[in-house]
Amino acid sequence: MRPAISTIGVAAAGVVAILAGGCAHVKVDPIQVQTIHIVHDVNISVDKTLEDFFAFQESQATTRAAATTQSTQPATQTAAANDAAGDVK
Amino acid sequence: MKSKLYIPVTFLSLVCFIGASTALAADHKKADDGKSSKSDDGGSSKLDQLKKRFQERYPAIKELKARGVVGETDKGYLEWVEKKESSSADLVKEENDDRTALYKAVAEKEKTDQDTVAKHNAQRNFDKAKTGEYLQVDGKWHKKEG
Numbered sequence: 001m002r003p004a005i006s007t008i009g010v011a012a013a014g015v016v017a018i019l020a021g022g023c024a025h026v027k028v029d030p031i032q033v034q035t036i037h038i039v040h041d042v043n044i045s046v047d048k049t050l051e052d053f054f055a056f057q058e059s060q061a062t063t064r065a066a067a068t069t070q071s072t073q074p075a076t077q078t079a080a081a082n083d084a085a086g087d088v089k
Numbered sequence: 090m091k092s093k094l095y096i097p098v099t100f101l102s103l104v105c106f107i108g109a110s111t112a113l114a115a116d117h118k119k120a121d122d123g124k125s126s127k128s129d130d131g132g133s134s135k136l137d138q139l140k141k142r143f144q145e146r147y148p149a150i151k152e153l154k155a156r157g158v159v160g161e162t163d164k165g166y167l168e169w170v171e172k173k174e175s176s177s178a179d180l181v182k183e184e185n186d187d188r189t190a191l192y193k194a195v196a197e198k199e200k201t202d203q204d205t206v207a208k209h210n211a212q213r214n215f216d217k218a219k220t221g222e223y224l225q226v227d228g229k230w231h232k233k234e235g
Contacts, residue, residue, distance in 0.1 A: 042201050049195050050213055051213070056140070
């Protein structure tokens with residue numbers, strides 16, 4: 001009889017421990033960040049941000065330049081072809 | 090009998106404790122991540138809206154600069170070279186207002202002051218300016234040479 005009571009007691013203690021574990025509130029101590037001395041150049045960072053922001057200006061200029069080249073090319077080719085034809089005559 | 094029971098019960102309670110702690114920690118992390126991503130979205134969407142407006146105005150501004158109506162200043166803003174053109178007044182004002190907003194946003198992001206960002210952009214504009222465009226240094230206009 002005695003061993004049975006002690007077994008129940010141990011089991012009950014186990015259940016209590018499980019329940020207590022489930023309700024546990026873990027308080028984490030604030031993490032201390034060590035000061036690391038890095039020379040961070042703000043100027044480079046600002047330049048990069050601005051460069052990234054205005055990147056569309058470069059792409060628009062490239063697109064426009066490409067469009068201009070394409071529109072002038074057939075005319076140039078036609079003129080060259082006419083010259084060649086004139087030479088043959 | 091007693092010692093046989095102690096080990097699994099202790100092990101089980103330890104597992105439960107670790108599980109509960111991990112779940113709590115994960116919840117805190119999720120909450121923190123949610124907060125930080127919310128603030129990032131706000132900042133980037135503001136910059137996106139600004140960029141869109143700059144993009145829309147860019148061809149017109151470029152044309153005004155090419156005609157010598159406006160020029161870039163060493164303060165990072167557009168300025169009328171001679172007389173104000175009433176038809177483009179709103180455009181130039183919007184451009185300068187948005188530049189102020191951009192300098193403020195970049196200064197906040199980079200943890201610096203607005204003037205520093207404005208001067209960096211002025212330098213950038215001077216470098217990117219085409220030959221013949223007007224650039225103002227210390228209140229005096231200069232024509233960019235090739």
